Amino acid sequence: MPQHETNRAAVILAAGIGRRFRSAVPKVIHDILGRPLLAWVVDACRQAGIDDIVVVVSPAIREQVTAVLPDVRIAVQDEPRGTADAVSVALPFLPETGLVIVASGDTPCLRSETIATVLEAAASTPLALLTCRVPDPQGYGRIVRADDGSVERIVEHADANDAERAIDEINAGLYAFDLTALRNWLPRIGSDNAQGEHYLVDTVSMCREGDAPPRAVLLENPDEIQGINDRVQLASAEEILRRRIVDHWRRQGVTVHGDDVMIGPDVTLESDVDIASGVELHGCTHVATGTTIGRGCVLTNARIGADVRLKPYVVAEDAEIGSGAQIGPFAHLRPGTRLGRDVRIGNFVETKNIEMGEGSKANHLSYLGDAEIGSGVNIGAGTITCNYDGANKHRTVIEDDVFVGSDTQFVAPVRIGRGATIGAGTTVTRDVSPGALAVRRAPQKEYPDYPRKRKSSS
Known part of the structure; x- marks a missing residue:
């Protein structure tokens, strides 16, 4: 069982282009109540006691994100190779040991209390993750559980079979990792899937190979994890x-x-x-x-x-x-x-x-x-x-x-x-x-019996 140090960091994934916004402004810096969308996630991490924050962006939006969030560190993912690759480019900015939260940059409704709960769950396992049950899981990764109720794996929607797509418990996209374990797992993640990308969810199977299985925190209110694509x-x-x-x-x-x-x-x-x-x-x-x-x-x-x-x-x-x-x-x-x-x-x-x-x-x-x-x-x-x-x-x-x-x-x-x-x-x-x-005004003059002009009756 890992012994975590006091180091706590966060990686926020914000490399998406956001084409459905049809905007020259990057999705993650669109305004919500006077604050950039991405800033809501950054502030939630800070309120959860995390000050060491790295935001992963694409090269196209680096300058714009830096302009609105000058006090966070930026890591650049040159090509969109998946979530595991995005976390890999942030690793050089992180401490060697401790805990790291991985969150999506387009979930502004995420609460600091939820982040803190997932961090607490990671105290006894190398990986804790947030899940949620939703009436329409279309597009989300599904949580596949073992017979004992533990999380066995996460299957992305594109790779799921009919039985897996019928599962209503989804991956909420919030993780807490032991950094030592994460550094060992990331190089082992391949791209043998429908999207040809390196999925961070593959760490679930790797965690099960160790002494402590991953822990899932079930979120009651799906509003918190609502992603934003338009x-x-x-x-x-x-x-x-x-x-x-x-x-x-x-x-x-x-x-x-x-x-x-x-x-x-x-x-x-x-x-x-x-x-x-x-x-x-x-x-x-x-x-x-x-x-x-x-x-x-x-x-x-x-x-x-x-x-x-x-x-x-x-x-x-x-x-x-x-x-x-x-x-x-x-x-x-x-x-x-x-x-x-x-x-x-x-x-x-x-x-x-x-x-x-x-x-x-x-x-x-x-x-x-x-x-x-x-x-x-x-x-x-x-x-x-x-x-x-x-x-x-x-x-x-x-x-x-x-x-x-x-x-x-x-x-x-x-x-x-x-x-x-x-x-x-x-x-x-x-x-x-x-x-x-x-007093300074022109003297008043009066003209008796002044013949005022009147409109013609015709």
């Missing part, structure tokens, strides 16, 4: 993962309405958050307790404080919103937006690269960019910070307790002193002193 299967896997994440947060005390909410894998939520239908939460968004998120909001890398109310259709990217704030509806918070406590941003307001102090508000139809806005400031409807001169960006500074009338333009760089008042319709081109009133 965009229909991609959409199916995305829905499985979306539902898994939503249900996780529901169990943590988050209310999620409807079946169309998308929560990314790196999003974090506190209890008593309430999320309406059609919401999308992307990236490393964090939402604190007591916050309500209205229908159709899209948040990306946003940090939302406690007891915030996001009305419908707020879009926020790389933005921070302080506790008690009210945002929307139809507001756009662009990168660099930092809003303090109890701030109010209303409908059709766009912000970018601004800081806004406690209790300030911009309730209607404004653009606020490259600005520092103090506390207790009122921004009237139609206010614009004119921050770009055609070559460079400039900042507007509005100190505490300033009142800005409607239809004001700040031609940056300008500073508005504490407690100043800006009259409606003013174009501000110079600094305004604290406590002053600044």
Whole structure:
């Protein structure tokens, strides 16, 4: 019986071309919930305690995989000679002894708990593998068991006879090997089969030649091993993962309405958050307790404080919103937006690269960019910070307790002193002193009895 060291590694097989995707993008880097398909498998291995990971790819996709997963090692399988050959090209990257997981790169629904269970099963045998019973085993390798119930061999679908094809227990494509045994077995694997390839499943028969037969771990939920060969299967896997994440947060005390909410894998939520239908939460968004998120909001890398109310259709990217704030509806918070406590941003307001102090508000139809806005400031409807001169960006500074009338333009760089008042319709081109009133508009003229033009009655 092998004595395993603490070394744990993983080989992820991702050399498939994915022709049925009909895409210039390799199958394994297509997106699922904001993360490449292959990254889901890599992360599952890491969550199972494996940091030494090698991904096997074809030469055609090496650069693209490296670009999206720069922190994993890449082994290249020059020609598609089968799964055993793919594992062989990864061997030089692996430790001499210990355990190695072999997984498929197109199974994003695989759980870290399942990987850990298969690793645990390999503690007493050179080979443990995952199996599953499915209603339609078409295309899968079948598990053939001996009279004592142990795994005798795995027969690929193309090589199976009618009796073997009637078996509903399939090879799930996840293995845990003792590395010493694996290094001995791989050179012995031939290609005498219907595909003319070197099958990794041949190691099952080799394992039976030793003292400890292979151990099978039976998986209850076949969703975990769903492979992806086209965009229909991609959409199916995305829905499985979306539902898994939503249900996780529901169990943590988050209310999620409807079946169309998308929560990314790196999003974090506190209890008593309430999320309406059609919401999308992307990236490393964090939402604190007591916050309500209205229908159709899209948040990306946003940090939302406690007891915030996001009305419908707020879009926020790389933005921070302080506790008690009210945002929307139809507001756009662009990168660099930092809003303090109890701030109010209303409908059709766009912000970018601004800081806004406690209790300030911009309730209607404004653009606020490259600005520092103090506390207790009122921004009237139609206010614009004119921050770009055609070559460079400039900042507007509005100190505490300033009142800005409607239809004001700040031609940056300008500073508005504490407690100043800006009259409606003013174009501000110079600094305004604290406590002053600044008004700049054309004088009003009146023409009595003006003969207004009217439409012809004909």
